[in-house]
Amino acid sequence: xxxxxxxxxxxxxxxxxxxxxxxxxxxxxxxxxxxxxxxxxxxxxxxxxxxxxxxxxxxxxxxxxxxxxxxxxxxxxxxxxxxxxxxxxxxxxxxxxxxxxxxxxxxxxxxxxxxxxxxxxxxxxxxxxxxxxxxxxxxxxxxxxxxxxxxxxxxxx
Amino acid sequence: xxxxxxxxxxxxxxxxxxxxxxxxxxxxxxxxxxxxxxxxxxxxxxxxxxxxxxxxxxxxxxxxxxxxxxxxxxxxxxxxxxxxxxxxxxxxxxxxxxxxxxxxxxxxxxxxxxxxxxxxxxxxxxxxxxxxxxxxxxxxxxxxxxxxxxxxxxxxxxxxxxxxxxxxxxxxxxxxxxxxxxxxxxxxxxxxxxxxxxxxxxxxxxxxxxxxxxxxxxxxxxxxxxxxxxxxxxxxxxxxxxxxxxxxxxxxxxxxxxxxxxxxxxxxxxxxxxxxxxxxxxxxxxxxxxxxxxxxxxxxxxxxxxxxxxxxxxxxxxxxxxxxxxxxxxxxxxxxxxxxxxxxxxxxxxxxxxxxxxxxxxxxxxxxxxxxxxxxxxxxxxxxxxxxxxxxxxxxxxxxxxxxxxxxxxxxx
Numbered sequence: 397x398x399x400x401x402x403x404x405x406x407x408x409x410x411x412x413x414x415x416x417x418x419x420x421x422x423x424x425x426x427x428x429x430x431x432x433x434x435x436x437x438x439x440x441x442x443x444x445x446x447x448x449x450x451x452x453x454x455x456x457x458x459x460x461x462x463x464x465x466x467x468x469x470x471x472x473x474x475x476x477x478x479x480x481x482x483x484x485x486x487x488x489x490x491x492x493x494x495x496x497x498x499x500x501x502x503x504x505x506x507x508x509x510x511x512x513x514x515x516x517x518x519x520x521x522x523x524x525x526x527x528x529x530x531x532x533x534x535x536x537x538x539x540x541x542x543x544x545x546x547x548x549x550x551x552x553x
Numbered sequence: 554x555x556x557x558x559x560x561x562x563x564x565x566x567x568x569x570x571x572x573x574x575x576x577x578x579x580x581x582x583x584x585x586x587x588x589x590x591x592x593x594x595x596x597x598x599x600x601x602x603x604x605x606x607x608x609x610x611x612x613x614x615x616x617x618x619x620x621x622x623x624x625x626x627x628x629x630x631x632x633x634x635x636x637x638x639x640x641x642x643x644x645x646x647x648x649x650x651x652x653x654x655x656x657x658x659x660x661x662x663x664x665x666x667x668x669x670x671x672x673x674x675x676x677x678x679x680x681x682x683x684x685x686x687x688x689x690x691x692x693x694x695x696x697x698x699x700x701x702x703x704x705x706x707x708x709x710x711x712x713x714x715x716x717x718x719x720x721x722x723x724x725x726x727x728x729x730x731x732x733x734x735x736x737x738x739x740x741x742x743x744x745x746x747x748x749x750x751x752x753x754x755x756x757x758x759x760x761x762x763x764x765x766x767x768x769x770x771x772x773x774x775x776x777x778x779x780x781x782x783x784x785x786x787x788x789x790x791x792x793x794x795x796x797x798x799x800x801x802x803x804x805x806x807x808x809x810x811x812x813x814x815x816x817x818x819x820x821x822x823x824x825x826x827x828x829x830x831x832x833x834x835x836x837x838x839x840x841x842x843x844x845x846x847x848x849x850x851x852x853x854x855x856x857x858x859x860x861x862x863x864x865x866x867x868x869x870x871x872x873x874x875x876x877x878x879x880x881x882x883x884x885x886x887x888x889x890x891x892x893x894x895x896x897x898x899x900x901x902x903x904x905x906x907x908x909x910x911x912x913x914x915x916x917x918x919x920x921x922x923x924x925x926x927x928x929x930x931x932x933x934x935x936x937x938x939x940x941x942x943x944x945x946x947x948x949x950x951x952x953x954x955x956x957x958x959x960x961x962x963x964x965x966x
Contacts (some may be wrong), residue, residue, distance in 0.1 A: 409938070410937060410938055411935065411936055414915070415915045415916055416624075416916060419589065421629075433942035452739050458674050458933075459673055459688040459689060460690075461692060462593075465760075471577045481739070482772065483674055483689065490690060490692045493688075506924055511700060518948065533830070545696060546597065546600055546692065
């Protein structure tokens with residue numbers, strides 16, 4: 397079980413991690429500033445295994461891969477949204493952060509609710525409610541399972 | 554069955570006829586790496602175990618976000634960029650020539666029909682010369698540097714047909730802002746935007762570039778224009794048979810066709826803090842501004858500076874208002890000096906900065922603080938983009954920006 401951190405639609409990558417932090421030498425130094433403009437408490441209150449839940453078009457804007465990277469570094473187990481922006485989606489798979497499309501979850505949960513994601517079954521459970529989410533295409537699930545593009549490439553060698 | 558422009562480009566690249574939804578592996582004609590991502594690209598490249606880039610002549614490294622440095626962290630990226638170029642034998646290195654998306658076509662790299670990837674979301678810009686180009690992350694870029702290839706899904710296409718004559722105070726920026734408002738910020742996700750119609754035909758190459766640049770703000774994977782005689786002149790080439798064929802076929806399958814009458818467009822702004830929240834300037838008149846920014850890969854070209862200068866000529870910006878002008882490249886800066894544009898802008902009170910990303914990426918060149926209002930010609934008004942998260946950013950055309958700088962309040966040209 398993990399706690400839900402709930403964000404609205406069109407959350408852009410500048411809001412996930414602002415440009416002034418992009419050149420911190422490591423993702424670990426950067427992650428303290430995750431969602432700083434939207435929720436300054438986020439980085440200190442999120443725990444490994446928690447979830448980010450959002451409305452449409454999560455991760456739009458800049459191509460910065462630091463955005464999914466800081467979420468992963470903070471231990472966010474998955475981002476569940478109604479839809480994702482293209483580059484964020486691709487970057488997330490490449491670094492091994494699960495990005496799950498679920499049309500019904502956002503409107504039926506509150507921030508702070510506890511949820512459980514079962515990626516194999518494609519289901520999300522919150523209290524007594526169960527939601528169906530879209531499973532990833534096989535090739536992407538494989539990259540994700542192997543821990544991202546680098547691990548996956550190394551495995552092929 | 555006919556094909557859309559992007560289907561023709563990808564078919565040519567992979568050597569067989571493709572259709573939307575196909576997963577294909579394409580070869581990159583060029584890749585663009587910008588300074589802000591370089592430390593991460595190089596680190597991933599090494600982590601993947603690569604030692605040499607697949608083809609140093611196809612790699613372009615551009616320092617633009619952080620030159621000259623304004624924070625000590627920035628210098629590291631500069632050194633990593635130069636060292637990697639030197640070690641890999643990459644001679645396409647620009648350390649202070651201007652913004653990546655301006656240089657990729659201006660310096661002669663991208664040509665019609667090319668397939669190009671860049672580590673910046675506004676890589677869609679090169680569709681203005683009839684190329685397929687899109688943004689990717691640094692891990693993916695590291696993989697392309699090692700292999701020269703990447704997988705992608707062939708996008709479906711939204712055709713945008715615009716006919717008629719735009720009003721004198723309406724620029725291509727107003728057109729693309731209105732279209733983004735109609736599509737919404739996610740409306741073109743995974744899709745190609747194909748622009749056509751006689752309004753597009755009569756537009757300058759510079760105006761088309763503004764529109765291709767902003768396609769990502771509707772989520773688009775790419776935006777393409779048919780290369781014509783203006784494109785050929787700008788790219789300094791004669792179009793070959795393939796390049797001349799880059800027109801959407803009559804019987805191509807489009808996901809949607811949007812038809813616009815040029816006469817229906819009015820000067821608009823994107824209001825804080827969403828690029829798809831579009832409001833006619835007539836409804837915003839009188840809002841006090843602290844600063845006006847004229848520049849960026851969206852609207853920092855000679856045409857943009859000249860349009861603003863025509864409005865500011867012989868006048869002075871309003872008291873207390875800062876007008877910051879950042880040409881998109883050194884070439885533009887020099888042309889604007891030689892034809893007197895810089896002189897006019899400077900006499901009008903503008904602060905002229907070195908060519909770079911400048912204020913657009915919020916690291917240098919005039920960041921703002923709580924409750925300040927800026928009217929800017931760039932492409933994003935996201936929360937916290939140009940300073941604190943309480944800065945109000947309005948996106949506008951160069952003409953509207955110039956008129957606003959003169960009046961000190963939001964004004965139509």
